[in-house]
Amino acid sequence: MYDRLKGFRDFYPEEMGSRRQVFDAMEDTAARYGFREIGTPTLERTQMYVDKSGEEIVDELYAFTDKGGRDVTLTPELTPTVARMVVAKQQALSKPIKWVSTRPFWRYEQVQQGRFREFYQTNVDIFGSSEPEADAEILAFAADTLFDLGLSADDFEFRVSHRDILSGLLDAFDADVNSRDAIRAVDKRAKIEDAEYLGLLQDAGLSASQAQQFDDLITAGNLDAIADFGDEDLADAVDNLRNVLDAAEDFGAGDVTTLSLTTARGLDYYTGVVFECFDTTGEVSRAVFGGGRYDDLIEDFGGQPTPAVGVALGDATLQLLLQRADAWPDEELRTDYYVLQVGDTRETAARVARDLREEGNVVESDVAGRSFGAQMNYADGINAKTVVIVGEQDLANGEVTVKDMESGDQTTVPVDEFPGDLDAPTYEDFE
Numbered sequence: 001m002y003d004r005l006k007g008f009r010d011f012y013p014e015e016m017g018s019r020r021q022v023f024d025a026m027e028d029t030a031a032r033y034g035f036r037e038i039g040t041p042t043l044e045r046t047q048m049y050v051d052k053s054g055e056e057i058v059d060e061l062y063a064f065t066d067k068g069g070r071d072v073t074l075t076p077e078l079t080p081t082v083a084r085m086v087v088a089k090q091q092a093l094s095k096p097i098k099w100v101s102t103r104p105f106w107r108y109e110q111v112q113q114g115r116f117r118e119f120y121q122t123n124v125d126i127f128g129s130s131e132p133e134a135d136a137e138i139l140a141f142a143a144d145t146l147f148d149l150g151l152s153a154d155d156f157e158f159r160v161s162h163r164d165i166l167s168g169l170l171d172a173f174d175a176d177v178n179s180r181d182a183i184r185a186v187d188k189r190a191k192i193e194d195a196e197y198l199g200l201l202q203d204a205g206l207s208a209s210q211a212q213q214f215d216d217l218i219t220a221g222n223l224d225a226i227a228d229f230g231d232e233d234l235a236d237a238v239d240n241l242r243n244v245l246d247a248a249e250d251f252g253a254g255d256v257t258t259l260s261l262t263t264a265r266g267l268d269y270y271t272g273v274v275f276e277c278f279d280t281t282g283e284v285s286r287a288v289f290g291g292g293r294y295d296d297l298i299e300d301f302g303g304q305p306t307p308a309v310g311v312a313l314g315d316a317t318l319q320l321l322l323q324r325a326d327a328w329p330d331e332e333l334r335t336d337y338y339v340l341q342v343g344d345t346r347e348t349a350a351r352v353a354r355d356l357r358e359e360g361n362v363v364e365s366d367v368a369g370r371s372f373g374a375q376m377n378y379a380d381g382i383n384a385k386t387v388v389i390v391g392e393q394d395l396a397n398g399e400v401t402v403k404d405m406e407s408g409d410q411t412t413v414p415v416d417e418f419p420g421d422l423d424a425p426t427y428e429d430f431e
Contacts, residue, residue, distance in 0.1 A: 007109075007117025018329040019315065022149060022322070023102050026122045026313060029145045033137065035100035035124055040081045046071040048080050052269065052300070062106045062117075074106035078123040078312065079269070079294065080301070086127050087303035095128030114286060114317040125310030130295065132240060135273045136247030138291060138311050142277065143253040145313065150327035156288065158253070159260035160275040162241040163292070165226060166264060168234030169217060170206075177205035180268060186218070187264040218261035226261075237272075244273050271295045273309070283324045288317045336424065338379035339365040342372055342391035349390040352400065352418065356388075359423040380405065386426050388418070402427050 004010060011019060027037070046063045063073040075081060078101060086097060102122040111117060124141055126134045139158060146156055166186060167179045185200035192200075201211035217226055227238040241259075248257050257275075265274040274292030278284075291311030298306035322328040337356050341349045349365055356363045364382060366375050379387050389401035389410075400418055403410035404427035411430050419425045 007111045014331040021329040030100040097127040120315040130307035132243035135244040139253045140251035153255040159263040161263040164237035172230035335384040336361040338384035
C-alpha cells in the first residue's frame, strides 16, 4: 500500500467533475475577452528562476539535474515561462498579446489551508499595452469569472494598490531606504504584529517616526495627500491608479474594487498596479488570488521593452471561496442515459447508445455481463436520469422500455422510434 505524497491531491470523479466545471467557466470567460489558449512545458531551466528571484528560490523548487546534466525544475509559476515565450517570438506576435493557460504547478513549501505543493492555476496575461484599460480589463475578467461561477458583489472584493506609489513614497523620505525590503514588509503587514511590521520598515532604512508616517499615509489612502508628498513620478503613479480605477468602473468591476495601498504583493517583479481578491466575510483568511503589472520582466529576459499585466487564479483558494459562498458545483456524477441489456440484445443496445451519444448525451451501457438487478443498481449509482431497457422480450414486440429513474415511471416505445428525431428523449416524451 502506497501513501500519497504530502501536498499532493487525488481527485475522484465526483470532485473532478466539479473542478472541470470551474475550469471551464474560467476559460470560457477568458475566451469571451479574446484571450487565446497556450500550452507550456512542465520543466524549465532552474537558472531562469534564480535570475529572477535569487539563489534562495531553489529551496522552494522541485529542482534536480536531469540525465543530460541540465539543472531543471518543475515550473512553480507561469510568468517567467510566458515572458520567455514572448521574447522568443516578440517581433512576430501581434500586440497586444492576450494569452490564457490552465495547468498544474509545483512548489516545495509548507502545506496549509489553501496551499499545496502541487496546485492548478488559470493564468491570464496581456502583453504590449501600458494603458490603464489593460489593467482594468484584467480586473473585469477576474470579476466576470467570479460572477459566472455564481458569486455576487457581496462575496468578494479586489483590493487594488500600486507598487510605484509605495516606492515613490519611500523615496520621498530623507533616508537611505531599501524599497524592496520595505515593500516586502508591507506585504506582511496583515500577518504580523504592528511592532514587528514597523520594525521591518526601520530595518529597511526608515526611522521610527518615518515608518509610522509612511504607514499612516498608506493606511489612510488619501491619494491627494500622497500625490503632494513626493515628486512628479509619485504624482504620475497616483494618476495612473486613478485612471485604472475609473476604467475598472466603466468595465463593470467597480462594485468589487476598492483602494488598498497596504496591499503590496510579495513578488519583486511587479511594477505598477497590483491587486488581491479577498472573501468579504473573512472566512477565507488569506488572499484568494492576485495579479498586477510587471512591465520590466520581458526586457529582463532579453526582449524589447514590453509592458505586461496579468492575474493567476489558483484552484485551492478559489474552491474555499466558492464553498464558503455555497457556489461550488455539486460533487455528483451526471449520466443522461444508461442502456440496459437483457439477453442477446447487444447489437440493438449498441445502436441506441451510439445514436444518443451522437446527440451529445452522456451514455453508459453494460460492459461487465451483469444481471438486470446489478445493472439497475449501477445506473442508480451513476445518477442516470433515464434507463433504456433493451430486452429480448421487448425486442420481440419491436419495442424498448424507457424508465425515468427519479419517479420510477416507465413506458414502452417502438424501437425504430427511439431516439428518433429527439436529441434527448425522456419518459415524458412517450407517456
